[in-house]
Amino acid sequence: MATKKDQIEVQPREEVTAQEGERTRAQRCFIPRADIYETDRDIMVVAEIPGADEKSVDITVEKNVLTINAYVEPLQPSGYSLAYAEYEQGDYQRSFRLPDEIDREKIKAIVSDGELRLTLPKAEKAKIRKIKVAVA
Amino acid sequence: MLRRYPRTNLWREMDQLQREMNRLFDPSLQGRPFRSPSYPAINLWTNEDGQVISAEMPGVRMEDIDISLTADALSLSGTRYPDEVAKEAHYHRQERSYGSFSRSLQLPFMVDPDKVEANFKNGVLTIWLPRAEADKPRSITIKAGK
Numbered sequence: 001m002a003t004k005k006d007q008i009e010v011q012p013r014e015e016v017t018a019q020e021g022e023r024t025r026a027q028r029c030f031i032p033r034a035d036i037y038e039t040d041r042d043i044m045v046v047a048e049i050p051g052a053d054e055k056s057v058d059i060t061v062e063k064n065v066l067t068i069n070a071y072v073e074p075l076q077p078s079g080y081s082l083a084y085a086e087y088e089q090g091d092y093q094r095s096f097r098l099p100d101e102i103d104r105e106k107i108k109a110i111v112s113d114g115e116l117r118l119t120l121p122k123a124e125k126a127k128i129r130k131i132k133v134a135v136a
Numbered sequence: 137m138l139r140r141y142p143r144t145n146l147w148r149e150m151d152q153l154q155r156e157m158n159r160l161f162d163p164s165l166q167g168r169p170f171r172s173p174s175y176p177a178i179n180l181w182t183n184e185d186g187q188v189i190s191a192e193m194p195g196v197r198m199e200d201i202d203i204s205l206t207a208d209a210l211s212l213s214g215t216r217y218p219d220e221v222a223k224e225a226h227y228h229r230q231e232r233s234y235g236s237f238s239r240s241l242q243l244p245f246m247v248d249p250d251k252v253e254a255n256f257k258n259g260v261l262t263i264w265l266p267r268a269e270a271d272k273p274r275s276i277t278i279k280a281g282k
Contacts, residue, residue: 080181114194114259
């Protein structure tokens with residue numbers, strides 16, 4: 001996979017498997033590529049969802065699992081027919097397990113330029129947690 | 137496959153064409169897209185008036201994309217930058233690739249440069265390339281001879 005340094009690679013796409021129930025939409029569904037990094041205050045998730053905008057993204061938190069669903073209206077220039085394709089268009093779905101320290105109420109999401117940015121803030125008490133050791 | 141004039145190296149072009157044809161008829165790959173030689177992957181739509189090229193470039197800013205056009209070639213270049221993260225931050229997962237890109241596409245016809253339009257929305261770049269009037273095929277009326 002390694003190419004010349006500092007050059008973007010073309011990365012293959014992984015499709016969501018049907019193990020969690022067959023899809024009911026005609027489009028294929030892909031697992032969006034994501035970067036996850038952690039700072040003192042929060043955990044950031046940046047996922048690629050080209051073609052989706054803020055209105056077509058659904059984010060749900062159920063128990064400890066955060067799921068993103070992005071529905072893409074496929075591009076089809078009217079009057080033109082597809083002659084050659086290097087990528088497929090489709091929806092995106094991916095789930096992330098949330099650590100306990102995340103404040104579920106304060107999760108923020110922004111969609112811009114085909115990227116979804118999730119800010120998962122750590123709960124106040126999780127930031128510094130000292131445990132006193134009692135003498136037996 | 138997009139080239140009309142195999143100028144650079146005819147044999148290499150032929151080899152590539154053969155590989156692409158083999159791929160096209162390989163039953164295990166049926167319906168799958170072609171592998172893109174360099175970033176970004178493109179899709180191409182055509183009709184008799186021109187073609188439309190689209191590319192998914194999530195996370196690239198509009199101002200970081202450079203499109204240039206010569207008589208019959210289009211080149212796309214730019215850079216995708218990673219988030220500026222604080223020093224103490226650490227990555228749990230890094231699946232995306234960053235850096236510069238540059239890709240040239242040979243167009244199968246002459247383009248009317250004044251009518252080319254590009255649009256970047258939700259991380260998808262779309263370029264409309266209308267065929268130059270002078271390049272379009274025209275029908276020729278046959279005059280009856282004497």
